[in-house]
Amino acid sequence: MATTPADSSEESAPARLRQVSLIQRLLARPAAGAAIIVIFVWLVFAAISITSNSFVFLGLKGTLSYLDVAAQVGIIGTSVALLMIAGEFDLSVGSLVGFAGIVIGILVVEFNVPIWLAIIISMAATTGLGVINGLIVVRTGLPSFIVTLATLFIIRGMTQAITAEITNITYIPMGRERVAADPIAWMFNWSGGPTGDFKVSIIWWVVMAVIGAYILGRTRFGNWIAGVGGSASAARNVGVPVARVKITLFAFTAFSASLLATIQSMTFFSADVLRGRGIELDAITTAVIGGTILAGGYGSVVGAAIGALALGMARIGIVFASINADWYFASIGTLLLVSVVLNNWIRRRFAGIR
Amino acid sequence: MTGTMAAPGAQVRTRTPLLEARDVSKYFGAVVALEGVSLSVSAGEVVCLLGDNGAGKSTLIKILSGVFEPDSGVLAVNGETVRFGSPRDALDAGVATVYQDLAVMPLMSVSRNFFLGNEPTIGWGPFKRFDSLTAAVKSKEEMHRIGIEIRDTDQAVGTLSGGERQTLAIARAEHFGARVLILDEPTSALGVKESAIVLRHVIAARNRGLGVIFITHSVQHALPIGDTFTILSRGRHGGTFRRAELDADQLHRLMGGGEEFAELERELATLVETPFGVDDDAAPETAGTPSGS
Numbered sequence: 001m002a003t004t005p006a007d008s009s010e011e012s013a014p015a016r017l018r019q020v021s022l023i024q025r026l027l028a029r030p031a032a033g034a035a036i037i038v039i040f041v042w043l044v045f046a047a048i049s050i051t052s053n054s055f056v057f058l059g060l061k062g063t064l065s066y067l068d069v070a071a072q073v074g075i076i077g078t079s080v081a082l083l084m085i086a087g088e089f090d091l092s093v094g095s096l097v098g099f100a101g102i103v104i105g106i107l108v109v110e111f112n113v114p115i116w117l118a119i120i121i122s123m124a125a126t127t128g129l130g131v132i133n134g135l136i137v138v139r140t141g142l143p144s145f146i147v148t149l150a151t152l153f154i155i156r157g158m159t160q161a162i163t164a165e166i167t168n169i170t171y172i173p174m175g176r177e178r179v180a181a182d183p184i185a186w187m188f189n190w191s192g193g194p195t196g197d198f199k200v201s202i203i204w205w206v207v208m209a210v211i212g213a214y215i216l217g218r219t220r221f222g223n224w225i226a227g228v229g230g231s232a233s234a235a236r237n238v239g240v241p242v243a244r245v246k247i248t249l250f251a252f253t254a255f256s257a258s259l260l261a262t263i264q265s266m267t268f269f270s271a272d273v274l275r276g277r278g279i280e281l282d283a284i285t286t287a288v289i290g291g292t293i294l295a296g297g298y299g300s301v302v303g304a305a306i307g308a309l310a311l312g313m314a315r316i317g318i319v320f321a322s323i324n325a326d327w328y329f330a331s332i333g334t335l336l337l338v339s340v341v342l343n344n345w346i347r348r349r350f351a352g353i354r
Numbered sequence: 355m356t357g358t359m360a361a362p363g364a365q366v367r368t369r370t371p372l373l374e375a376r377d378v379s380k381y382f383g384a385v386v387a388l389e390g391v392s393l394s395v396s397a398g399e400v401v402c403l404l405g406d407n408g409a410g411k412s413t414l415i416k417i418l419s420g421v422f423e424p425d426s427g428v429l430a431v432n433g434e435t436v437r438f439g440s441p442r443d444a445l446d447a448g449v450a451t452v453y454q455d456l457a458v459m460p461l462m463s464v465s466r467n468f469f470l471g472n473e474p475t476i477g478w479g480p481f482k483r484f485d486s487l488t489a490a491v492k493s494k495e496e497m498h499r500i501g502i503e504i505r506d507t508d509q510a511v512g513t514l515s516g517g518e519r520q521t522l523a524i525a526r527a528e529h530f531g532a533r534v535l536i537l538d539e540p541t542s543a544l545g546v547k548e549s550a551i552v553l554r555h556v557i558a559a560r561n562r563g564l565g566v567i568f569i570t571h572s573v574q575h576a577l578p579i580g581d582t583f584t585i586l587s588r589g590r591h592g593g594t595f596r597r598a599e600l601d602a603d604q605l606h607r608l609m610g611g612g613e614e615f616a617e618l619e620r621e622l623a624t625l626v627e628t629p630f631g632v633d634d635d636a637a638p639e640t641a642g643t644p645s646g647s
Contacts, residue, residue: 218483218484219483219484220483223470227466227470227471230462233453235471237453239472297462298461298462
């Protein structure tokens with residue numbers, strides 16, 4: 001857009017700008033591409049449902065089941081998007097889900113700790129590991145991609161090793177009755193609604209997304225997040241506490257992992273070392289579909305939530321459409337590629353950012 | 355280097371300088387980055403800091419802006435000795451530095467850029483939030499004041515031109531209480547018209563009573579706006595001169611590498627004399643374009 005230098009030697013030359021329509025302004029928002037993608041995905045599966053005469057995907061039950069899948073990814077996706085906007089990655093978030101669940105399982109089964117207390121301890125310990133991730137990244141100045149790849153292996157490996165050491169198995173059942181008797185477990189495993197398919201995970205997802213969007217868009221801290229991702233040194237020059245911002249976001253990401261782990265372990269009445277495998281890549285995918293750019297400094301929590309919705313729809317839609325589930329990964333890959341191209345184009349065309 | 359001109363101490367200062375570096379040195383291991391350099395800037399004055407690459411300009415700026423502490427020598431603000439332990443200390447003392455590439459975030463909006471690190475807030479406790487309305491109104495005012503008209507302050511800074519971005523960063527520093535502006539090569543990546551925008555704004559800031567330290571290696575940009583010129587050469591003080599004392603040629607020579615530059619000019623001149631496609635007989639085809647082909 002503004003590639004030509006100044007127009008004339010006149011002082012205060014009129015700005016080379018034109019009025020833009022509401023649609024163009026909506027398209028200038030980072031989540032615009034994700035919105036187009038999710039509508040497209042829905043239309044595709046709606047069309048498949050109608051042509052194959054099975055309307056599960058379009059019904060309440062189908063909708064609630066893809067919302068549950070979207071919620072599980074979206075809980076992580078919110079915090080990962082914030083972290084990516086600040087210019088960092090957390091590949092260890094999946095291993096943290098496994099770790100957090102196992103901490104609950106071991107405390108409850110091996111040490112007879114009440115479930116509610118185990119949940120609190122697990123959340124605190126997991127968030128602590130997030131702080132350690134952040135400290136390593138900030139102190140060493142290494143790329144977080146490498147640091148958290150290392151901590152992914154370390155945390156997953158240690159979780160498996162210690163679990164095997166203590167319990168001889170990698171799966172810890174806690175017992176349905178025990179979970180049902182706990183005063184706070186319902187907050188994580190409640191389900192209801194007319195069909196009983198409305199999962200409480202959906203509420204957590206919405207809560208996390210609303211908090212994340214509020215922080216990013218409406219607080220000083222949110223401005224710092226984008227600033228740190230845009231240029232850490234420029235942010236430091238104007239007095240932004242860069243290290244604190246990054247460490248806080250690593251901690252928040254780890255906390256979201258412990259939240260998902262709690263929801264899963266309360267829902268399945270068990271812990272499993274392998275839970276959360278691959279969710280780090282799902283979360284990055286949702287953030288990128290949602291308009292967050294890999295280099296940091298630009299992105300959207302709302303976009304990430306919409307991205308998670310697209311992922312959930314695709315995963316469940318493929319099952320309902322009786323397509324071999326192996327096609328899920330191929331379709332997600334395609335979706336990711338298409339949305340990046342779309343987002344780039346929109347950003348250049350409507351936001352005027354090159 | 356200094357021998358050719360009047361002694362640097364010749365100028366008499368009546369006002370207390372806003373910011374002063376006295377005899378500062380900085381060593382990185384065996385490398386002498388800066389040795390015995392002094393520099394001062396008063397209110398309403400533009401001090402141009404000139405020097406070739408590697409002359410120690412960056413080191414001196416980093417000392418003045420609190421990134422490094424000098425190994426010897428002192429800094430003074432309003433005549434009082436200070437220690438800058440961090441860029442924040444320098445900012446609090448009213449010394450703001452605008453770096454060439456590191457000034458603004460192209461992907462963030464104008465208003466968010468303007469208030470980054472100094473965000474206005476509204477509400478209290480957990481509901482204390484970024485006051486985007488105030489930010490939008492104030493940043494629009496400021497942009498108007500510095501002569502940049504924008505449709506709305508939500509537009510990304512990436513849509514502004516290079517000169518406008520530098521100007522935004524300068525206006526921001528001033529808005530948040532800077533008394534001394536340190537501008538690190540603000541024009542070196544800009545075209546002629548873009549540079550003009552920035553230079554005009556530098557003068558305006560000076561006329562409002564700010565002290566400006568303008569770092570450049572362009573004599574063309576320094577000469578029209580500088581009140582005094584401090585030259586660094588290989589980490590050492592190459593002299594400080596008032597505007598009346600020198601012209602462009604002298605300034606070029608003083609910047610160090612003056613001799614080398616003259617030599618390069620001669621060498622290039624002989625190369626230019628040799629036209630394309632002509633080897634030994636050197637047919638003089640300099641001016642006339644061959645008619646026909």
